[in-house]
Amino acid sequence: MIPALMPTYAPGDVVFEKGEGVYLYDVDGKRYLDFAAGIAVSSLGHCHPHLVAALHAQVDKLWHLSNMYRIPTQERLAQRLVDASFADSVFFTNSGAEAVECGLKMIRKYHDDAGNPEKYRVIACRNAFHGRTLATIAAGGQEKHLQGFAPAMDGFDHVAFGNLNELRAAITPQTAAILVEPVQGEGGLRAADPEYLKRLRSVADEFGLLLMFDEVQCGMGRTGKLFAHEWADIRPDIVATAKGIGGGFPLGACLATEKAAVLGVGNHGTTYGGNPLATTVGNAVLDVILEDGFLGHVVEVGGALKAGLDDLARRFPQVFVESRGQGLMLGLKCAPGVENRDLKKTLEDAGLLVAPAGENVLRFLPPLIIEQAHVEEALGILAAVAARQAS
Numbered sequence: 254m255i256p257a258l259m260p261t262y263a264p265g266d267v268v269f270e271k272g273e274g275v276y277l278y279d280v281d282g283k284r285y286l287d288f289a290a291g292i293a294v295s296s297l298g299h300c301h302p303h304l305v306a307a308l309h310a311q312v313d314k315l316w317h318l319s320n321m322y323r324i325p326t327q328e329r330l331a332q333r334l335v336d337a338s339f340a341d342s343v344f345f346t347n348s349g350a351e352a353v354e355c356g357l358k359m360i361r362k363y364h365d366d367a368g369n370p371e372k373y374r375v376i377a378c379r380n381a382f383h384g385r386t387l388a389t390i391a392a393g394g395q396e397k398h399l400q401g402f403a404p405a406m407d408g409f410d411h412v413a414f415g416n417l418n419e420l421r422a423a424i425t426p427q428t429a430a431i432l433v434e435p436v437q438g439e440g441g442l443r444a445a446d447p448e449y450l451k452r453l454r455s456v457a458d459e460f461g462l463l464l465m466f467d468e469v470q471c472g473m474g475r476t477g478k479l480f481a482h483e484w485a486d487i488r489p490d491i492v493a494t495a496k497g498i499g500g501g502f503p504l505g506a507c508l509a510t511e512k513a514a515v516l517g518v519g520n521h522g523t524t525y526g527g528n529p530l531a532t533t534v535g536n537a538v539l540d541v542i543l544e545d546g547f548l549g550h551v552v553e554v555g556g557a558l559k560a561g562l563d564d565l566a567r568r569f570p571q572v573f574v575e576s577r578g579q580g581l582m583l584g585l586k587c588a589p590g591v592e593n594r595d596l597k598k599t600l601e602d603a604g605l606l607v608a609p610a611g612e613n614v615l616r617f618l619p620p621l622i623i624e625q626a627h628v629e630e631a632l633g634i635l636a637a638v639a640a641r642q643a644s
């Protein structure tokens with residue numbers, strides 16, 4: 254008999270009851286160091302006092318307004334994102350997939366407005382992840398996500414991540430844009446070379462294409478810059494972000510330059526996107542992320558974690574092949590014969606929460622507020638589990 258809750262996930266038996274900072278507690282009171290953070294969502298940890306206070310204050314005032322009315326918290330968050338990024342304008346959503354979808358619609362309309370409706374195809378990368386809607390599974394192009402949902406939405410061509418020659422060869426008169434994750438998350442924690450991102454900008458300019466980045470996972474401070482593409486010192490046309498932007502409250506955003514922001518009244522919409530509760534929390538998240546020194550802390554503690562993961566890969570080659578990623582978006586590729594999902598469960602029993610990713614990788618996405626002591630605690634648990642696994 255089918256469970257009342259549609260079984261699209263297969264959670265284990267642990268039931269968490271409360272969260273505090275970088276720790277979660279289950280119903281039996283057992284403590285877990287949370288290096289998954291709800292897949293990079295709880296970017297400031299659980300129940301961050303500044304977020305709790307901001308949400309409490311708003312809950313007593315006003316929860317929801319339709320976007321047919323002005324929403325001051327939303328206007329303020331948009332202005333702050335514009336001031337802090339490449340963007341000139343922002344559309345708020347409830348999720349990452351919707352933020353990507355908004356960008357995909359902008360791409361089509363941009364070329365349609367220019368009198369080139371035949372330019373609608375987007376070049377994306379193999380092993381990409383852009384969400385679970387019909388458009389975003391087509392953009393991701395992964396067979397395991399498309400299986401059973403044919404026909405796949407038309408308009409996406411896929412090339413190897415990081416391969417510029419293959420990308421150039423895939424450009425046709427129908428090509429409208431390039432869509433890339435600066436750090437592939439679900440695909441297995443691959444960080445793009447800044448030089449590759451720079452060249453994507455040049456290729457897009459050369460062929461009149463829009464350059465869109467999916468920073469749903471790697472954006473909002475995760476790599477030690479507000480957006481990961483900033484490491485390449487380039488200006489994209491469109492960036493989708495979500496996950497960390499709401500610190501646990503559902504919120505996403507599609508940021509665009511004035512040139513690419515072609516959506517006007519009636520072209521696009523959302524009922525909940527950017528509502529007062531969500532954008533209040535979004536502003537509170539930004540308060541913290543934009544504080545002096547916060548992003549530098551991510552770089553520093555991310556470097557320490559990366560060094561520790563490298564060391565584990567050296568000490569336990571039977572268990573780990575290599576470390577990957579950037580900032581606090583890191584991974585350990587498991588050795589053949591070691592299943593990342595099994596290891597995730599073993600680590601959970603040992604009190605460390607991590608997330609699996611593609612290519613048999615274990616993913617570390619801790620809250621950005623972790624300290625050196627948390628890094629050491631995680632590395633200690635990993636070393637103990639790896640030593641047992643190797644013996």
Ligand SMILES: *Cc1c(COP(=O)(O)O)cnc(C)c1O
Nearest residue numbers: 348349350382383384438469470
């Ligand atoms: C999680 C994710 C998405 C989808 O976000 P949802 O909020 O689940 O719709 C899209 N792109 C990337 C890179 C992601 O990591």
